[in-house]
Amino acid sequence: MPSITFIHPDGRQQQIEAGDGESAMQAATRNDVSGILAECGGNAMCATCHVYVAEEWLARLPAMSDDEDALLDGAAAERRPSSRLSCQIKLAVDLDGLVLNLPDRQL
Amino acid sequence: MSATSPTDPATSAKAVSAGVPSLDVDPFSAEFFEDPHRIHEVLREAGPVVWLNKWVVFGIARYTEVHAVLNDPITFCSSRGVGLSDFAKEKPWRPQSIILEADPPAHTRTRAVLAQVLSPTAMKGVREHFTATAAAKVDELLARGSFDAVADLAEAYPLSVFPDAMGLKQEGRENLLPYASLVFNAFGPPNQLRQEAIERSAPHQAYVAAQCQRENLAPGGFGACVHARADAGDITAEEAPLLVRSLLSAGLDTTVNGIGAAVYCLARFPDQLARLRSDPTLARNAFEEAIRFESPVQTFFRTTTREVELAGHHIGEGEKVLMFLGAANRDPRRWENPDRYDVTRRTSGHVGFGSGIHMCVGQLLARLEGEVMLAAIARKVGKIEITGPVKRRYNNTLRGLESLPITMSPA
Ligand code: HEM
Ligand code: FES
Numbered sequence: 001m002p003s004i005t006f007i008h009p010d011g012r013q014q015q016i017e018a019g020d021g022e023s024a025m026q027a028a029t030r031n032d033v034s035g036i037l038a039e040c041g042g043n044a045m046c047a048t049c050h051v052y053v054a055e056e057w058l059a060r061l062p063a064m065s066d067d068e069d070a071l072l073d074g075a076a077a078e079r080r081p082s083s084r085l086s087c088q089i090k091l092a093v094d095l096d097g098l099v100l101n102l103p104d105r106q107l
Numbered sequence: 108m109s110a111t112s113p114t115d116p117a118t119s120a121k122a123v124s125a126g127v128p129s130l131d132v133d134p135f136s137a138e139f140f141e142d143p144h145r146i147h148e149v150l151r152e153a154g155p156v157v158w159l160n161k162w163v164v165f166g167i168a169r170y171t172e173v174h175a176v177l178n179d180p181i182t183f184c185s186s187r188g189v190g191l192s193d194f195a196k197e198k199p200w201r202p203q204s205i206i207l208e209a210d211p212p213a214h215t216r217t218r219a220v221l222a223q224v225l226s227p228t229a230m231k232g233v234r235e236h237f238t239a240t241a242a243a244k245v246d247e248l249l250a251r252g253s254f255d256a257v258a259d260l261a262e263a264y265p266l267s268v269f270p271d272a273m274g275l276k277q278e279g280r281e282n283l284l285p286y287a288s289l290v291f292n293a294f295g296p297p298n299q300l301r302q303e304a305i306e307r308s309a310p311h312q313a314y315v316a317a318q319c320q321r322e323n324l325a326p327g328g329f330g331a332c333v334h335a336r337a338d339a340g341d342i343t344a345e346e347a348p349l350l351v352r353s354l355l356s357a358g359l360d361t362t363v364n365g366i367g368a369a370v371y372c373l374a375r376f377p378d379q380l381a382r383l384r385s386d387p388t389l390a391r392n393a394f395e396e397a398i399r400f401e402s403p404v405q406t407f408f409r410t411t412t413r414e415v416e417l418a419g420h421h422i423g424e425g426e427k428v429l430m431f432l433g434a435a436n437r438d439p440r441r442w443e444n445p446d447r448y449d450v451t452r453r454t455s456g457h458v459g460f461g462s463g464i465h466m467c468v469g470q471l472l473a474r475l476e477g478e479v480m481l482a483a484i485a486r487k488v489g490k491i492e493i494t495g496p497v498k499r500r501y502n503n504t505l506r507g508l509e510s511l512p513i514t515m516s517p518a
Contacts, residue, residue, distance in 0.1 A: 029455050038455040039395065039474065043466045047227050067222075074227025107391065 002096040006033050006051075009104045018091040024100060025049040025087035035102030042087035044068055047075040048106040049086040054099035058082055061089060077103030122158030125420045127165070129158040134166075134406065134431070135295045140501045143405070144446070147434035155418035162191060162296050164408070164427040168434035170441035170458070172418055176409055176430055178463040183409035183428060185465060186210040190294030190408055191427060200293050200305055201312065205349045207357070207465065214464065220341055221350060221468045224332045230471050237268050238479040245483040249517050253494060256374070256511040261367030264480055269359050272472075273351075274328020275318055282314035287360030288502060294407065295503025315355050319348035329354060358469050362476050364403035364507035365394070369481055372397045372448045374491040374513055379450050380484075384518065387485035393450040394477030398459035400448045402433030405506050407461070432458045433506065489518040 004024060006014045018027035028036040028049075037048035044067050053061060064072075064084065072083050086100065122129040130153060132146050133139060139146055150157055150168035157166045167173055176183045185208055188194045194203060203209075206217045223229075244264050248254055262284065270280050289311060292304040317323060324330030330351045337347040373380040373393075383393050411426045422428070436457050437445035460467035467473065495512030 029453060032453070040460075040466065040470060041456045041462060043462065043464075045222070045466060045468075045470065067219075070223070071227060074229075074231070 002091045002093055002098065004091065004095070004098040004100065006035065007099065007101045008035060009102060020092060022091050023087050024051070024089040024091060024098070025085075027091060028086060033102075035106070036086060037106045038087060040087075044071060044085060044088060047071045047085065050075045050077060050103050050106060051084055051086045051089075052080055052082045052101040052103065053084050053089075054101065055082065057095075057098055060095070064088065075103070076105050076107050121423070121426070125156065125158070125165070125422055127156045127158050127420050128153040129160055130166075131160050133161045134159070134429070135162075135298055135300070135503050137501060140499055140506070143433060143506070144437065147431060147437065150431060151434055151438060156420045156422070159429065162429075164191065164429050165422060166429045166431065167417070168431040168438075170435040170438040173430045173432065173435035173458055174456075174462055176417070176428060177458065177461055177465070180210060180214075180409075180464050182412055182415050184210050184412045185214070185409060187410035187425075188408065191296045191429075193410060193425070193427060195410075195425065202349070204353055204356075205346055206353050206468070211464065217342065217346065217350060218464065218468065220333065220336045221353065223336070224329050225469055225472055227471060229329075229332075230475055233268075233272055233472075234475060234479075237272075237475055238482075240264070240268050241476075241479040241483045242487075244480075245487050249487060249515055252516070253512070253514045256370045256513045257367055257500075257508050258510075260370060260480075261363050261507075261511075264366060265359055265362045265476060268476065269362065269472075272329055273354060273358070274325035274330045276323060276325075279314045279318070282311045283355065283359050284363070286311040286315050287356060288505070290356045291360065291404075291502050291504035293503075298503070300501060300503050315352060316348075318355065319351040321347070324351065354469070357467075358472065360505060361403060361469070362473050364401075364505050365398055365473055365477055366480055367507050367511065368401035368403055369394050369397035369477060370484075370491070370513075371497075371508060371511055372400060373481075373484065374493050374511070376448050377490075379448055380488075380491060383450050383481065383485045384489075387482050389450050390482035390485055391474060391478035392452070392454060393481050393485075394474060395454040395457070396448060396450055396452050397477070398473075399436045399442075399452075399454050399457035401506060402436050402459045403506055404459065404461075404504060405433045406431055406504055432461070487518055488515050490514075490516045492516075 002018050016031040025038050025042055029038055039048045040046035068085050068088050072079050155169050155172050159166045289304040289308050292300045295301050321334045333350045334347045337344045383389050409428050413424050415422050439445050460470045492514045494514050498509040500507050500509035
């Protein structure tokens with residue numbers, strides 16, 4: 001059961017327990033993390049589950065697909081090198097402790 | 108309506124061998140269109156998989172199974188048609204869709220093209236115009252006061268933005284809604300709705316076929332963008348018009364019924380209109396919740412490509428499975444107070460736009476239209492009252508109204 005932390009734009013931290021195999025987006029919506037909208041339900045089509053991955057974790061995530069890359073260009077908040085779609089981050093024990101920063105908006 | 112009955116022995120043998128309850132309800136009947144919710148409940152509670160005697164198909168109405176089938180496109184394929192008709196046994200009524208009625212890997216390529224044409228980036232380009240047009244429409248309707256929310260709002264607004272965004276000519280646009288109605292009736296069984304729609308289809312089909320051609324699509328529109336992808340080599344010159352056809356088939360009547368559903372919700376539930384007025388940023392979610400609540404696209408079929416176990420039931424190869432999106436969207440196993448329209452609900456995960464690889468490629472455009480219309484209503488409208496008889500429109504796939512007489516008063 002990996003535990004992950006979301007950091008809101010105001011600095012507030014929210015730590016949640018994710019189920020094995022769940023995506024970071026699923027864990028967030030299940031735990032009512034307000035900064036994740038996930039309009040498309042995790043189908044990599046809406047870019048409203050945008051997060052900034054904490055520096056130290058970035059290299060430990062699997063590379064993104066072309067779809068994710070293209071979608072991130074259309075994200076509402078500024079795209080940064082650490083930008084990812086949380087629905088495409090599958091959580092497993094090796095990501096225990098993952099820290100994700102929430103953008104100021106998803107729309 | 109009797110819940111179960113052993114009728115045709117040959118077909119019910121399949122139900123018996125699958126060990127699923129066999130039901131006599133007809134989800135493509137006037138009785139069903141008038142009140143699907145009661146029958147949805149019967150379907151959901153009968154079991155995770157049911158057999159529908161009337162049309163000789165399996166049916167699934169619970170969220171878990173609908174979501175699972177949508178997300179297993181290899182076992183539950185689309186290339187044999189997403190209506191009742193099995194393309195392996197019957198010629199499609201029109202040349203098969205190369206996206207909706209395709210499986211990977213063919214689907215992957217065509218899908219990528221439309222996903223790019225209707226991407227978040229593309230939405231930024233039309234957003235401002237769609238917003239201004241919605242605001243002007245609401246001002247105009249407030250000046251009139253009383254009107255039919257179907258013709259004058261739910262149809263009028265998408266008609267004022269979508270054909271232009273596609274790059275269509277002015278002439279002949281009156282064919283668009285009849286064509287879409289035909290397409291969605293044709294997914295259904297060979298009942299009167301389907302037969303009559305197909306009999307009258309020739310002029311609408313001719314119109315749409317012509318508008319899909321490059322020379323009839325204005326530069327800069329979504330139609331021209333699809334053709335540009337043929338130049339780039341992502342699709343062939345023959346495929347481009349077929350992809351434009353997909354947008355013309357699925358891009359208008361769906362949003363008409365989506366916006367119609369939202370306005371009907373706000374008219375019926377004044378507390379939710381009040382909530383929306385107090386916070387217009389809820390507009391987008393209020394639209395999304397209307398899609399969950401009414402499910403303007405009610406059903407689609409899949410066909411099994413192999414023998415498969417679904418929720419412990421055995422289904423053979425080549426079987427049609429009818430997915431009740433509307434029933435899944437109100438399954439109490441998945442949703443708290445499913446029969447309540449709640450503009451603040453967390454709607455993520457509803458299947459009103461489908462799920463998985465075929466999940467609506469036009470969802471961002473649909474949400475944009477819905478959001479800006481509801482935001483204009485939230486800011487400008489004080490009260491919505493239903494002033495006359497509400498009439499339902501019958502279609503084998505689309506759920507919506509024929510007429511919704513209302514009075515809208517300013518805030
Ligand atoms: C409220 C409005 C809408 C609803 C409820 C809706 C619903 C759906 C659903 C349920 C599917 C899944 C079909 C399946 O799984 O077999 C779908 C697919 C599709 N939709 Fe929509 N839709 C809407 C608006 C639009 C718009 C505005 C467009 C185009 C501009 C569009 C174009 C398509 C296309 C081309 C597909 C096929 C995608 C594929 O097979 O990969 N839809 N839609
Ligand atoms: S939930 Fe839509 S892209 Fe992640």
